[in-house]
Amino acid sequence: PAAEQALQSFCGLAATADAEAPSAGEVAEFNAHLQTMSGTVVNPSADPVTCSAGLPTIAALWLALEGMGGADILMCSTAYGGSSELTDLCLTRENLRKSTFHIQGGASFNGSIEAALGALAADPASLRPTTVLFVEIPSNPDQKMPDLAQLAASCEAYQESSGKQLLLLVDTTFAPASEVLGRIGDLAPELGAMVFVSMSKSVSRGETTAGALVANHTPGSQALLHASREVAEMLDVTARQDQMLRLCRNHVGVEERCERAYENMVLMAGVLRGAVKTHTGHDMPVTMVGPEHAAQGFTSSTFSFNLPAPAGATPEVKAALAQRFVDLLTEDAERFKPCVSFGQDNGLVYCTVPATSTQGAIKEEDKAQQAQGGVQLARLSFPPAIDAPRVQARIESACAAIYA
Ligand SMILES: Cc1ncc(COP(=O)(O)O)c(C=O)c1O
Structure with missing residues (x-):
């Protein structure tokens, strides 16, 4: 609607599009819900910064940090490709420096x-004033969970030994209602922490793109939030009226939507494992958030897996297997979609091979570590409502086809 209105004005027509705005009360409710879901106290004087999509939100934060003397950004080598690439682009600013940690395969998240x-x-001596530890919880694409107590202790120990401020920045896009800031606050009450969430997924039900920053109760985190808001306004990337309207009308119920999507994910992971076992005899591991963490609110609706190679398969067949499986599933376009996204409330199961999609910008050697026995990782994400018998039948027939 914002674009339509701009076109109407440009053409000299009456600007009828984008007329509706959310009320101040609806916006206040939305901001309070974002703070509650992130696990921090409702505080209108530290309202979340909401931008037009997830990535401009991160850009506003990085540029705010650059204006505050710079930052050392530590992030996972296999983080969402857009976040990785955007961060790399911002490194042309000499006050920003990035290093990575690796969690693929058997590597320990905390270690x-x-x-x-x-x-x-x-x-x-080489460090900038702030160190940002940017962690997706759960991780992309393999849905690993760190031990939060150990993570908080590592952050505190780092501040002590380096003499620098550390900001723990948690990307909660996969599980926006995990209240992770509250858990971190219980473990390390003084630690500066912030949530970044892409709301283009489950928070908006896919009705709009958007992203937000939510600060915890610490003065450092709140000061950075205010600086990020100023940068976002200056760059003109704050969410438009039509986006705020869609966010305000769709955020309610995201907790319950994520729970239902999680249940669908668990059900279909069982179907997939059963079908693979029938055809190959293998107990294929599936990486997903387990019941203990789901009960805490980390209800991610995504799982990933490396299919076992068919007996006697050539290296070429193995290399193509994950994509072939995705292609077979997505032939049923009414229930499956080849897409890197997730969390949308449209009845579609999103299927992707992260190495060639969401991780386009990740180094080849980092992606290669995700392959097992020559077969790349595949990822499926489930919506709150699915046609379960048909989805099950399609997963079973795709397995039958690749192991025929
Ligand atoms: C984990 C994660 N973080 C950040 C983003 C970026 O968000 P957006 O697409 O709203 O820019 C995505 C998008 O897929 C994501 O999956």
Whole structure:
């Protein structure tokens, strides 16, 4: 509607599009809900910063940090490709520096972070004033969960040994209602922490793109929030009226939508594992958020897996297997979609091979570590409502086809 209105004005027509705005009360309710879902106290003086999509939100934060003397950004080598690439683009600013930690395969989530923080702290003279530890919880694409107590302890130890402020920035896009800031606050009450969430998925039900920053109760995090808001306004990337309207009309119920999507995901992971076992005899591991973390609100509707190679398969067949499986599923375009996104409330199961889609910008050697036995990782994401018998039948027939 915002674009339509601009075109109407440009053509000299009456600007009838984009006339409706959310009320101040609806916006206040939305902001309070974002703070509650992120696990921090409702505080209108630190309202979340809402931008037109997830990535401009991150850009506003990085540029705000650059204006505050700079930052060392530590993020996962296999983080969402857009976040990785955007961060790399911002590194042309000499006040920003990025390093990575690795969590693919058998690597330990906490151990890798601890080692990377240790490496930074070993050279304190080279550090910028703020260190940002940017972590997707659960992780993309393999849905790993860190031990939060150990993570909080590592952040505190780093501040002590380096003498620098650390901001723990959590990307909660996969599980927006996990209240993760509250858990972190219980473990490390003084630690500066912030949530970044892409709301282009489950928060808006897919009705609009958007992204938000939510600060925890600490003064450092709130100061950075205010600086990010100023940068977002200056760059003109704050959410438009039509986006705010859609966010205000769709955010209610996201917790319950995520729970239903999680249940669908668990059900269909069982179907997939059963079908693979029938055809190959293998108990294929599936990486997903387990019931203990789901009960805490980390209800991600995504799982990923490396299909076992068919007996006697050539390297070419193995290399093509994950995409072939996705292609077979998505032949049923009414129930499956080849897409990197997730969380939308449209009855479609989103299927992708992250190495060639969401992780387009990730280094080849990092992506290669996700392959097993020559077969790349595949990822499926489930909506709150599915046609379960048909989805099950399609997963079973796709397995039958690749192992025929
Ligand atoms: C985990 C994660 N973070 C950030 C983003 C970026 O959000 P947006 O697409 O709203 O710019 C995405 C998008 O897919 C994502 O999956």
